[in-house]
Amino acid sequence: MGIIIENVKKTFGTADGKGGTVEVFSGVDLKVRPGEFVSLLGPSGCGKSTLLNIVAGLERANSGNVTVNGRGVVGPGADRGVVFQEAALMPWLTVKGNVIFGIKKRMSAVEAEGTAEKYLKMVHLSRFSGAYPHELSGGMKQRVAIARALAMDPETLLMDEPFGALDEQTRSLLHKQVLHIWGQTGKTVLFVTHNIREAMLLSDRIVLMGVQPGGIRKVFAVELPRPRDSLEPEFAEMEQQIRSLLSVEIDKVAREEFGDVHSD
């Protein structure tokens, strides 16, 4: 069970209107165990979001198989909560109203209210439940988005650079909260990031993706006890190991963007 990705391939049509296709990746195999925290790491454009969106059911793979807890993915579902880089809250609803919105059809109004309060407490936003999105900082908005996803009680949480737009301090605070919530709820988490340190602080395993050809390069098991300290020698050593492989992939992207891919 958990997330099973087998031999997945994804292409997109080219934007030049000539009907061509570009392959993002192929032959992608990955198993995420129930309750495991796995990060997808890689250079810009390697297909991290695309892979997460395929698991979310927001994109379709061209071929291959994806199941989540034994069910084939055919579209989005309440069993998979998604948190994006932008919180996309409804500006006309309060914080609590935003959390209630996603769950009100599944339970009574009283239950929905209680559930929203429970998860807002979990992300330390109880005091702001009556505030409107424009009154919140970026980090607070992301916490509302996390509470909204958790309130649906999905088995799996899919997070696409949820802290990518936040400052270092807020990000560090949210890392602690996410780890705490993960510990409390036991959700399976698939997390997209291009930040090695973030991946190392949070994950059980880090899946390094690359380009040309697109796919998984290497999977790292991070066996350091949590909470992790990036100053510990083992942490720094592994970070360096991942960084050197990642920089190979980043260089490939850079060479392509500067147009001298054939120079070597």
Ligand SMILES: Nc1ncnc2c1ncn2[C@@H]1O[C@H](COP(=O)(O)OP(=O)(O)OP(=O)(O)O)[C@@H](O)[C@H]1O
């Ligand atoms: N809807 C789409 N139509 C055409 N091409 C797309 C579409 N979505 C993504 N792509 C292309 O697929 C590739 C992978 O994109 P994706 O967003 O998954 O990468 P990423 O690794 O998440 O990048 P980043 O770290 O910059 O967010 C890119 O080359 C992108 O241009």
